[in-house]
Amino acid sequence: MSDIESRIADTMLAKLRERDPALGPDDLARPIADLDLDSLDLVELHQQLESELQVKGDLKETAGFAFLDDFTTYFVKLASRG
Numbered sequence: 001m002s003d004i005e006s007r008i009a010d011t012m013l014a015k016l017r018e019r020d021p022a023l024g025p026d027d028l029a030r031p032i033a034d035l036d037l038d039s040l041d042l043v044e045l046h047q048q049l050e051s052e053l054q055v056k057g058d059l060k061e062t063a064g065f066a067f068l069d070d071f072t073t074y075f076v077k078l079a080s081r082g
Helices: 003-019 025-029 039-053 068-080
Strands: none
Touching: 003 025, 003 039, 003 068, 025 068, 039 068
């Protein structure tokens, strides 16, 4: 796992654990609908990832993501552009 992927995973886990402290790394592969995250949670996650990686993403694009892995792929691409 790259440094960027690790930072993304840590940020996402922190967000998940706000809802349920028992959630762990394996839960990052679950569908968003199964994780009891609402649209505000997803906006906050998006903003936290932007802040962590110092990038600017498109909320309209991430709003349609079905899996947390989609956030990872999207933000790795943004952060890799420099």
